[in-house]
Amino acid sequence: MTEFATARRSRITPEREAELYEAVLELLREVGYDALTMDAVAARTRSSKATLYRQWGGKAELVAKAVRHGKPGGSVGEVDTGTLRGDLHALTLRSDDCEMEQSSALMRGLAMAVHGNPDLLKAFKEHLVEPEMAEFGRVLQRAVDRGEVRADCPALQFVPHMMIGAFAARTMLDEQPPTQAFLLSYIDAVVLPALGAPTP
Amino acid sequence: MTEFATARRSRITPEREAELYEAVLELLREVGYDALTMDAVAARTRSSKATLYRQWGGKAELVAKAVRHGKPGGSVGEVDTGTLRGDLHALTLRSDDCEMEQSSALMRGLAMAVHGNPDLLKAFKEHLVEPEMAEFGRVLQRAVDRGEVRADCPALQFVPHMMIGAFAARTMLDEQPPTQAFLLSYIDAVVLPALGAPTP
Numbered sequence: 001m002t003e004f005a006t007a008r009r010s011r012i013t014p015e016r017e018a019e020l021y022e023a024v025l026e027l028l029r030e031v032g033y034d035a036l037t038m039d040a041v042a043a044r045t046r047s048s049k050a051t052l053y054r055q056w057g058g059k060a061e062l063v064a065k066a067v068r069h070g071k072p073g074g075s076v077g078e079v080d081t082g083t084l085r086g087d088l089h090a091l092t093l094r095s096d097d098c099e100m101e102q103s104s105a106l107m108r109g110l111a112m113a114v115h116g117n118p119d120l121l122k123a124f125k126e127h128l129v130e131p132e133m134a135e136f137g138r139v140l141q142r143a144v145d146r147g148e149v150r151a152d153c154p155a156l157q158f159v160p161h162m163m164i165g166a167f168a169a170r171t172m173l174d175e176q177p178p179t180q181a182f183l184l185s186y187i188d189a190v191v192l193p194a195l196g197a198p199t200p
Numbered sequence: 201m202t203e204f205a206t207a208r209r210s211r212i213t214p215e216r217e218a219e220l221y222e223a224v225l226e227l228l229r230e231v232g233y234d235a236l237t238m239d240a241v242a243a244r245t246r247s248s249k250a251t252l253y254r255q256w257g258g259k260a261e262l263v264a265k266a267v268r269h270g271k272p273g274g275s276v277g278e279v280d281t282g283t284l285r286g287d288l289h290a291l292t293l294r295s296d297d298c299e300m301e302q303s304s305a306l307m308r309g310l311a312m313a314v315h316g317n318p319d320l321l322k323a324f325k326e327h328l329v330e331p332e333m334a335e336f337g338r339v340l341q342r343a344v345d346r347g348e349v350r351a352d353c354p355a356l357q358f359v360p361h362m363m364i365g366a367f368a369a370r371t372m373l374d375e376q377p378p379t380q381a382f383l384l385s386y387i388d389a390v391v392l393p394a395l396g397a398p399t400p
Contacts, residue, residue: 031312034235034312108315112234112308112309133373154385154389158389160369168369172364190390193355
């Protein structure tokens with residue numbers, strides 16, 4: 001067998017690659033990073049472990065790639081309703097309850113692993129955290145520009161902690177995944193008053 | 201060997217038990233629940249795996265017991281400074297930065313495991329979450345009684361989510377553990393304004 005033939009044989013189609021990454025994310029949500037094995041990925045995707053190792057090198061690389069693949073970094077159409085409350089509600093309503101449960105499970109599955117795995121932390125931040133944060137940043141900037149929030153409001157810097165924190169704490173405290181209804185009432189009860197912005 | 205002799209030999213002293221639980225909590229913070237092995241516990245505590253299994257039955261039971269042991273459920277003296285801000289700051293200052301880093305690491309190490317392990321979830325809630333929440337509840341009730349916070353303030357029900365959420369989100373968003381300074385400024389910028397309570 002020539003080198004060329006080997007290289008060709010190891011190539012997989014983009015559809016197959018996407019399928020594989022989705023299976024990895026599924027397993028991460030179910031069992032978490034530590035308990036995820038290459039055997040389980042191979043079984044679920046009906047591929048050989050040899051292929052997985054040849055293509056990705058190892059579990060850390062495969063998981064980081066899957067995280068990078070999982071969610072589009074860009075925004076699905078800019079949100080701009082004319083009020084901060086409208087914008088925060090619209091951002092929340094873009095993920096349905098099922099997607100929120102999945103994100104929350106993925107966050108849990110990766111929480112421990114991102115410490116001590118710099119490449120995974122980078123993928124996690126760049127693809128799951130920062131796009132959301134950038135969007136909140138734009139929405140808040142417009143609220144400041146419109147005069148809904150004072151530019152020197154000390155709560156501005158904590159909006160990511162308020163939002164992502166509530167998302168993470170929901171499962172821990174109430175044993176249920178975050179839902180649209182939970183986040184909408186949290187926005188009205190906590191985020192807007194903390195920012196001194198108009199509430200309903 | 202008689203049954204009696206076997207029973208006697210399996211008994212360990214309370215000091216030794218405490219030492220063992222502390223080692224388990226240490227390992228949980230370092231590697232998390234999934235990666236924690238009975239081998240590692242045995243090695244770190246210089247005990248035999250046979251002893252560990254005989255005494256605790258298995259990893260799930262040992263970890264739940266260690267969590268139950270780790271932190272006193274009761275309060276270390278009631279906090280009552282006369283203002284909500286004073287009380288929230290005093291509660292925060294009771295843990296130094298090192299203890300906060302440890303709690304945050306433990307939370308991370310258990311986040312995935314408490315799902316799908318009801319006994320561990322129960323230990324986690326009863327010994328790490330609920331005592332803190334009960335204390336916040338008492339502090340908030342006094343603030344309502346004093347007229348600092350309106351009894352129907354919608355943010356009241358979300359104080360645990362605000363506080364524990366910020367604690368959890370800090371590491372995820374800023375790649376540094378929560379500190380006293382971070383939590384004090386978060387209380388002033390977010391928690392008190394959301395509650396409509398007096399700020400500095």
